[in-house]
Amino acid sequence: MKQKSISLITIVVLFAVAAVMPAVLKQYHLNMLTEIIIFALYAVSYNLLLGYAGLLSFGHASFFGLAAFATAVSIINIPGLSIWNVILISVAVTTLAGFALGGLLLRHKGAYFALLTLAFNSILFAIATKWHSVTGGDDGLSITRPDLSLGFTTIPLASLTNFYYLTLVVLGLAIIFCWYFTKTAMGQTVLLMRENEDRMKFLGYNTNISRLILFTFSGAVAGLAGIFYTFHFQFVSISAISGDMSTTVLLIAFVGGTKKFWGPILGAFVYIILQNYLSDVTDRWPLVMGMIFVLMVLFVPGGLSDVITNLWHKFFGKKDDKDGKLTTAEEVRP
Amino acid sequence: MSEFLVFFLHGLAYAGLLFLVSAGLTLVFGMMNVLNFAHAAMYMLGAYFSYTIVMQLTGQFWMSLMICPVILFVIGAVVERFLLRRVHRYGHVQELLLTFGLAYIITELVKWYWGNYPLAINVTGFLNGTVSIFGIIYPMYRIFIFVCAILVGGVMALVLYKTRLGIILRAAVNDSEMTNTLGVNVPLVFMGVFAFGAALSGFAGVIAGPLLSTFPGMAQEILLDAFVVIVVGGFGSLGGAILASLIIGELQSFGVLLFPKLSMALVYLLMAAVLIIKPSGLFGEES
Numbered sequence: 001m002k003q004k005s006i007s008l009i010t011i012v013v014l015f016a017v018a019a020v021m022p023a024v025l026k027q028y029h030l031n032m033l034t035e036i037i038i039f040a041l042y043a044v045s046y047n048l049l050l051g052y053a054g055l056l057s058f059g060h061a062s063f064f065g066l067a068a069f070a071t072a073v074s075i076i077n078i079p080g081l082s083i084w085n086v087i088l089i090s091v092a093v094t095t096l097a098g099f100a101l102g103g104l105l106l107r108h109k110g111a112y113f114a115l116l117t118l119a120f121n122s123i124l125f126a127i128a129t130k131w132h133s134v135t136g137g138d139d140g141l142s143i144t145r146p147d148l149s150l151g152f153t154t155i156p157l158a159s160l161t162n163f164y165y166l167t168l169v170v171l172g173l174a175i176i177f178c179w180y181f182t183k184t185a186m187g188q189t190v191l192l193m194r195e196n197e198d199r200m201k202f203l204g205y206n207t208n209i210s211r212l213i214l215f216t217f218s219g220a221v222a223g224l225a226g227i228f229y230t231f232h233f234q235f236v237s238i239s240a241i242s243g244d245m246s247t248t249v250l251l252i253a254f255v256g257g258t259k260k261f262w263g264p265i266l267g268a269f270v271y272i273i274l275q276n277y278l279s280d281v282t283d284r285w286p287l288v289m290g291m292i293f294v295l296m297v298l299f300v301p302g303g304l305s306d307v308i309t310n311l312w313h314k315f316f317g318k319k320d321d322k323d324g325k326l327t328t329a330e331e332v333r334p
Numbered sequence: 335m336s337e338f339l340v341f342f343l344h345g346l347a348y349a350g351l352l353f354l355v356s357a358g359l360t361l362v363f364g365m366m367n368v369l370n371f372a373h374a375a376m377y378m379l380g381a382y383f384s385y386t387i388v389m390q391l392t393g394q395f396w397m398s399l400m401i402c403p404v405i406l407f408v409i410g411a412v413v414e415r416f417l418l419r420r421v422h423r424y425g426h427v428q429e430l431l432l433t434f435g436l437a438y439i440i441t442e443l444v445k446w447y448w449g450n451y452p453l454a455i456n457v458t459g460f461l462n463g464t465v466s467i468f469g470i471i472y473p474m475y476r477i478f479i480f481v482c483a484i485l486v487g488g489v490m491a492l493v494l495y496k497t498r499l500g501i502i503l504r505a506a507v508n509d510s511e512m513t514n515t516l517g518v519n520v521p522l523v524f525m526g527v528f529a530f531g532a533a534l535s536g537f538a539g540v541i542a543g544p545l546l547s548t549f550p551g552m553a554q555e556i557l558l559d560a561f562v563v564i565v566v567g568g569f570g571s572l573g574g575a576i577l578a579s580l581i582i583g584e585l586q587s588f589g590v591l592l593f594p595k596l597s598m599a600l601v602y603l604l605m606a607a608v609l610i611i612k613p614s615g616l617f618g619e620e621s
Contacts, residue, residue: 056427058434104606108613110426111369111569115561116609119602122558126598243554247438254431287442294435298417301424 011176018168022161034164036272038228041171043252043264044178045221050250051258052182053214054194056114059121060222060249062101065241066124067094067223071230072141073134083146083157090227091220098219102212121246128238140237143230157231167228174224179261181217190214222249251293257303266304336470341587343467347476349583350483351545354538355556356563356575357490358531364507364570365527367426368418371433374557375440376406376532380539381548382444385453388543395457395544402540403533410532414525437553445550452547461544479541486534487576494572503527507570559586562605568618577616 022030042064049055070090074081081089105116128135135141145157148166157163181187189210193200197207230236239245248271256267271289278285300307359373380402387398413436421428456462463474494500505513506523514520546552563582567574582601589597608615 050427054427056430104610108609111363111367111430112565112609112613114369114430115565119558119562119605123599123602130595130598247434250431250434284442284446287439287446290435290439290442294417294432294439297428297432297435298420301421301428 007179015168015172018172019165022164027160030160030164032272032276034160034167034232036268037167037171038225038232039249039252039272040265040268041174041178041228042222042225042249043256043268044175044261045218045225046249047253047258047261047264048178048182048214048218048221050253051260051263052187052194053190053211055211055215056110057117058114058243058246058250059117059119060218061241061243061245062117062121062124063094063098063219063222064226064229064245064249065128065238066097067091067226068230068236068240069128069135069141070094070223071227072143072236075143075146076141081146082149084149086146087224087227091223094223094226095216095220098216098223099212101219102215106208106211106215118243118246121241121243125238125241125243128241135238138238140235142235145231145234163231167232171224171228174221175265178221182261186210186213251289254293255296255303257305257307259302260305260309263303263305266308270304336468337591339468339470340472341591342584343472343476345584345587346580347479347545347583348586349579350480351538351542352556352559352563352583353483353576353579354486354541355535356560356567356579357487357572358534359560360564360567360570360572360575361507362528362531363564365503365510366524368429368433370528370531371430371557372413372436372440373433373531373535374553374560375437376410377535377539377542377556378444378548378550378553379409379440380406380536381455381543381552382448382453382539383536384540384543385448385455385548388455388457389453393458395455395461399537399540403537406536406539407529407533410529411525413532414528418528419521419524441550441553448548448550450550452549454547455543457544475544479545482537482541483579486537487572490572559601562601564615565605566608566615568615571615571617574615574617 018033021033025033042060045063046057046060049057049060067090070093071086074086074089101120105113105120108116129137131137145163148155148157148162155162157166182191189200189205189207193205193207193210200207226240229240252267252271253264254267255270256265257263274289275285278288282288296303302309355374355377359370362368362370362373383402383405384395384398387401388395392398417432417436418429421432457475461475461478464471465474465477466472492500494503502513502518502523505516506518506520506527510520510524513523542552542556546555559582563575563578566581567576567578582604585600585604586597589600593600612618
C-alpha cells in the first residue's frame, strides 16, 4: 500500500509540475518538452518488450513510423476528419500491424527475433521510400494539425501551449496506462515468463498468447507516440520509419535503464536534451551518444535508473539487488 | 541469352562478396553465439582503409589487399579481448547491444574522418581489364571477386575439415564448454575466430571498394543481405553460407532484371519464407 501511495503522489506532482511549464518555459524549451513526452512514450512502449519481456527488437520504428504516416495520410486524404478519428484510425492500423507482425515473428527468439524485426523494418522503410504517391517518398508529407473538438467547444491546436497540454494529457495518461498494464496479471505473467518460461507453461499459462498481446499492445502504444510525432512536427518523412528511429528508441531506453519502468522516461529527457545541446556544440553528437551507449553497456548495464536506484539505496539504507533483474520482491508481488 | 549470362555472372560476383562477408559472421555466431552487428562496420573499415592506402598513399591495390585484413585482425582481437569478453557474463542481449553500439561508433567515425559522401577506388592494370566469355566482354574484376571467394571458401573448408585446428573449431561450435573442459583454451580460440572474422570482413571490404562505391551506408546495405544469407543458410553453417550466398546473389541480380520494383523485397520475402517453412535454415540443425 505504501508503495502505491508513493507512486500516486509522484504522478500527481509530476503532472502538476508539467502543467505549470508553459508559464515558465520559453517557446523553444516547451517545444523540446513536448518532444520529450512523445519520445518518453515511445521508449516506454519499447521497454515493455526489452525490459519486461526480454525481447530485443531492432524494428520498433515500424509501428512508430506506420502510425506517423497513417496520421499524415488520413489527414491529407480525408478532409474534415476530427483529431480523435485520426488517432483512432492510426492506432487501429498499428494494432493490426502489431498483431500480424507479432504472429509471424514471435515464433522466433533471441537473435532470430532481433534480425526479423530489423528485416521487417527494412521492408516497411523500402515501401515508404518507393510508394511515392502515398507517402511522398523522400520529400515527406506536410500537414496542419486539426483542431481539437470536445463536443461543446473547439480548441485551436495551432498554438503550441494548447498542443503541449493535449500531448501532456493524452500521452501522460498512456504512460500511466502502460504502468498499470505492467502491474496487471497480464503484465506480471510476461515478467515471469522472461524469468522462467517453462515453469509458466507448466502452470498452465499460454505464453505465446501473452507475448502476442504484449507485442501488439507495445506496437499500439508506439503508434500513439508516432501520431503525436506527426502532429508535433506537422511533417513526416521516411526517417520516422527508418532504422535510425529504431536505433534511437533503443538508445533512449538503454541509457535510461530497462530495469525500471521510469528508466526510459528519464532516458528520453537525457537523450533529447543532450541532442539539443550537443548538436549546438558539435556536429558529432551521434558519435558522443554512441560512446555513451557503449560505455554504459560495458560498465552500467542497468542504465541511469540503476545508478540512481543504487545511490538511493546506499544513502537510505536499503539492500541493493545483486541479481540485477527487475524481479526484486516488491516488483513481482501481484 | 547473352543478357542472362551477364546477369548470371553479376550474380556470381555479388554472391562471392556476400560469402566473404557472411562466412565470418556465421562462424562467429556458430561458435560464440554472438550475432556480430559490427561485422559489416568492419567490412566498411576495410574498404575505407583500402581507399586511403590505394588512393592516397601507395596506389597499389595489392598492397591494401594484404595490409587491411591484418589491421582488421588486430582490431577484431582487441574488440573481443577487451570489450566483448567483458560483457559476456551479462548474456546475449548485452553482447548484441555492444556490437550494435560499436557499429554505430565506427559508422560515425568513418563519416567524421572520410566524410559522408561516396569515394571511388580505382584498380589499375590486370584487374581493370576485361575477358571474353562465350562472346561477351566481361570485366575482369568481377571474375576476380568470385575466384577470391572460391579460394577463401576452399581454404576455410580445408582448415575446418582436414586439420587438427579444424577439429577444435568444430568442437567449439558444437559445445564450447565441453571443449574447454577437454583442455582446449577456448577463450583464445574465440579471440582467434573473432579476429579472423574481422580480417575476412576487412578483406571483403577491400574487394567491395572498387565494385560498389565506398560510402558510410555500405555497412548497413551488406549487413542486411549477409544476415539474410546466414538465416537462409542456417546459423553457423559454412556450407549453408555458400549455398545461400549463391541464391541471394543470383536473386538480387535477376531480381533487378525481372522485377525491378520488387528487387529489394524479394530477398526479404525469401527469408520470411525460409523462416516459416524451415526456421533453422537450409543447412541448420534443429534446436
